Every structure is written in C-alpha cells, then in structure tokens.
Amino acid sequence: MxxxxxxxxxxxxxxxxxxxxxxxxxxxxxxxxxxxxxxxxxxxxxxxxxxxxxxxDGAATLYTWSVARVPVAAAFAHLDEPILAVAELAIGIRVPTSLCDIAPQDVRIGMALAPVFDGGTYPGITLLRYRPA
Ligand SMILES: [Zn+2]
Known part of the structure; x- marks a missing residue:
C-alpha cells in the first residue's frame, strides 16, 4: 500500500x-x-x-473515533494502532484527524483535545492531529 x-x-x-x-x-x-x-x-x-x-482556536472536542487495525496508508504503518477521529472545533466545524499520545482504552467521546501540528508524516505537508488537552 x-x-x-x-x-x-x-x-x-x-x-x-x-x-x-x-x-x-x-x-x-x-x-x-x-x-x-x-x-x-x-x-x-x-x-x-x-x-x-x-x-x-484549534482546540476541539472529540466527536467520534475508531481504531484502524489495518493501516489506511503506508505513512501510518509504523503506528501501533492509529486512532482515526473527528474533532469538533468551538465554531462547530468537524475535522477528520487522528489522535496521538493516547491509548484507545482511554479515548472518550466529548473529551477535550489540543491541536498537534504534525510536519513529520509527509514532506512539505503539516497535518492537523490531536492529543488529549
Ligand atoms: Zn453564506
């Protein structure tokens, strides 16, 4: 892949x-x-x-999430269990993202999230990811 x-x-x-x-x-x-x-x-x-x-404000709450047990892209293959998520910003928009610095058993719908500006996954691209606030 x-x-x-x-x-x-x-x-x-x-x-x-x-x-x-x-x-x-x-x-x-x-x-x-x-x-x-x-x-x-x-x-x-x-x-x-x-x-x-x-x-x-990039701060968000967790709207929904899922664990990708099969990597969706080679760039994510090194991740143990990528947590795909949808983060809801205070202005109401919902952004597809992935979570870091958290284990799946600790993820809760509605939890507060802080933005992570990930420039290390793709050359020349910064991804908006999230971690627990
Ligand atoms: Zn309009």
Whole structure:
C-alpha cells in the first residue's frame, strides 16, 4: 500500500499554509457568516463566492473515533494502532484527524483535545492531529 499525501489545491492552500505556521485557519462566508469546512470556493449555505479565511482556536472536542487495525496508508504503518477521529472545533466545524499520545482504552467521546501540528508524516505537508488537552 502506498501512502498518498494530501493534495493541496488553489482553494485549500491557505488551510495547509496556516497549519505549517502552527495555526488553524477556516473559511467563513462574508455574506452569512457560516463557517465552511472543507475548503470551498463558495458558501454551501448561501452560495456567496470567495469566503474569507479566519484564524480560529484549534482546540476541539472529540466527536467520534475508531481504531484502524489495518493501516489506511503506508505513512501510518509504523503506528501501533492509529486512532482515526473527528474533532469538533468551538465554531462547530468537524475535522477528520487522528489522535496521538493516547491509548484507545482511554479515548472518550466529548473529551477535550489540543491541536498537534504534525510536519513529520509527509514532506512539505503539516497535518492537523490531536492529543488529549
Ligand atoms: Zn453564506
């Protein structure tokens, strides 16, 4: 299995650039204030074009999770039991991620999470991962 790195597009580039700086930036509609994730060229609620990028608090709570007993990509094969998760930020968006610094038996839905800016998995890419807060 070959691990495929995330594909950076013109629309998603600010997301990746912010993570490389240690920040979480999310799109917000300038017409209706709706928070938008994943990155898009328009607001899915009202259709307005060119949402603004805003720096937000990267802290999150755990929305859901699962243990990947078979690695989903070669880049994760060295991990003992990768914990795939969905983290919910205070602004309400839900971000697919993975957890670190925690064992599966200690994971709890709703637990507080702190962002981890992981620049070591793919060259030139910083992933947004989470650990217990
Ligand atoms: Zn909108």
């Amino acid at each position: 070959t691990g495929a790195p995330p594909i950076v597009t013109e629309v998603s580039r600010p997301w990746w650039e912010a993570l490389a700086r240690g920040e979480v930036c999310v799109q917000q509609c300038t017409a209706c204030d709706h928070w938008i994730f994943y990155p898009r060229p328009f607001c899915p609620r009202c259709g307005a074009r060119d949402p603004a990028w805003r720096t937000v």
